[in-house]
Amino acid sequence: MAEENELKRYAIFNRSSRKVVLSGTETAEEAKEAEKQEITVPLPPTFKDIHEQRVHMKQRLAAGFRLLAKFGWDEGVAGHATCRDPEYPDLFWVNAFGQHFGTIKASDLILVDHEGNIVRGNRLVNKAAFVIHGAVHDARPDVVCAVHTHSMYGKTFSTLGRPLLPISQDACAFYDDHSVYDKFGGVVFDAEEGERLVSSLGPKNKAIILQNHGLLTTGETIDAAFWWFVSMERCCQSQLLAEAAAINGYHDLRVIPDEIARGTWKNVGTARSGYAQFQPMLEIIIKEQPDCLL
Template sequence: MTMSQNDVQHYAVFTRSARKVVLSGTETEQEAQEAETQEIIIPRPPTFKDVHQQRVHLKQRLAIGFRLLAKYGWDEGVAGHATVRDPEYPDLFWVNRLGQHFGTIKASDLVLLDHEGNIVRGNRLVNKAAFMIHGAVHQARPDAVCAVHTHSIYGKTFSSLGRPLLPITQDACAFYDDHSVYDQFGGVVFDADESHRLVTCLGPRHKAIILQNHGLLTIGDTIEAAFWWFVAMERSCHSQLLAEAASVNGVHDLKVIPDEIARATAKDVGTSRAGFAQAMPMFDIVARENPECLL
């Protein structure tokens, strides 16, 4: 994913003013001239000199993502997992090991799996459901660099309703016509038939799926986007549950954003570049608070 100058212009003010000013007491005339010629930095996903550098970066970002989930209390025993596709071997993916709390995961703790469920690197067990779900997602969706699933409280509560999110807020519009509801629950995902049905429901383009009686799963073409969609979807579930509870007639009282406006809003808040940008402040603060996760 790249972010062009036109993309940035759509989201932020970034052009340099032609007006010449000197901030009295703060800078000299020479310093003012130098400030006026500074290039304005446009945040973009990093580029890499080699695949090793890229792999290190991806594993570190995945570890930060786990710490982010832990920060919000979205861990649930041995349930929950997130994966990233290896940049050199796209048929392999990195995943958290079984029974490690999200708040302790480091880049070096991740385990590399193949699509047959074999451990390629690492010496710890992996949750079988993680392999069944994520292996199927990565096989079915070449665009899915990262996938995130855990049993967050509002996501799993909302999933029991067996229906999609409504566009009742600007943030919820990110998922307008871009998520599915898997309306079957066959127990823990331990067999190929269940994982196949799940990815079939996810479809070829949706970035998220509500797993009925289970929870949420989100994907992205960057790690940052995939984790942001999970955060945003969990919060949207929370928001809709509160709105329905506060309404006399439940869902029938909600002021749902009209389709045309929701669709247009989704083009602003639901794109991959928007997901990447939204996640950056969270990833930055989590990395500062947990520098050991990069090891």
Template structure:
């Protein structure tokens, strides 16, 4: 997300503008107030505008911290496993990440560590998970458009990954990933080698999400918000499909799939970067209200 980006939500399909119908809500407003209401602007959701790169950096760190708090709230933390990174807006070759060993439930914006491609610490006093940077440095290197990358060992994501196949278009939500997620089917243990990182980068390709067989999920986005939302949504899609398959007597072959053209069209509505960004905003507002210390 650039400093100047303030594009409104795309959506002639998502928002309505002011009606021209003239009414007066009897007992609730005067004639003058009713006329003023017709002239009042409609607040259309927009990307934030930043006055400088420092303001943007703080905002992005707060969004990432919120992502960790949400994951902890959802029970998607697993010991010291899992990590999220985003490119620094001033130095895009450097990345902010959670430090190794900190509970997702305690991450604050000020706790994030700035690292280079090798995982060496540029700012911060804690070390980072080596696997985090083998994975994330390769992903960011291969995807210049990926501002943020998210990976965690969430329950339904890692469970679905054991099937060694992709999500099916069985719900409107899963259509967001239709023909836009990949499968990495060569699990080789904890990711420590650069070669493994290269394989992950190749498997992801230009998709926004990937299922790592016997491991879990990974998502990327052009904003912190988008990458976190795709992970949340994909985890829930894995949950939905596992439940649906369990209810079928003949497994996934009994599921009613959404037609190819309809799935593609639906992806255009619910699977683009604007949709990913704005879907995250209510969750961000909710977790900040519940846990305001994450902004520190």
């Protein structure tokens, strides 16, 4: 009920009491049946068992990789996304080292523990993926999925060493909900660097800008984590364009006032919003590349 009430913020799903017959397309009886149809609400699914949930999550993760590839956000062997296993929360699924995002299927994912050992799968795992994501999943039990790639505008914006400004409705999704890690120490190979990164992410933020590196987003669902990455990358692009177009750079930008930005976040920045926003992209990538579910 709480989720349905939240949906009422931005979607109409109450059935009208008005009785009409659409001439030429339905009879009076068909009109009565149409009025009885239940209006579906896009909520996260529930599962009969752990196996069903695990299959669903791995398929979502694989579809997310395909989407990243569609946008051109792959960069050699860099970039990774993980999801926490629903049965064993101290284990997480991750992409294999060196596999192109555009070829990843659900069955290709590797299961690893927080000590960096492979539990299921027979391919290598990017060590930076383990260090970064292992630290995030260990420190933040609320994080089901984390996404990081070296996308063009994210890594470009990261060189500024500052957070996104609330200059658009979309950017308000990250208002007071992301941080900047301002210490680049090279490729993230040691546990201490992972711990510093997680400390910078904080206990509640959903995203972090890694200075001189790129973006990392998290979510309570796989859907939300991938949507936040897509949205944050585009917000970085938007702000870079706005600053380039302004005579005095970011000093000329019309920043949304704090109170309004905070109120807008309640509509576009919640976990529920992130889940809903991802559904159209998920639908099209699965339709275009159904083999990702295998």
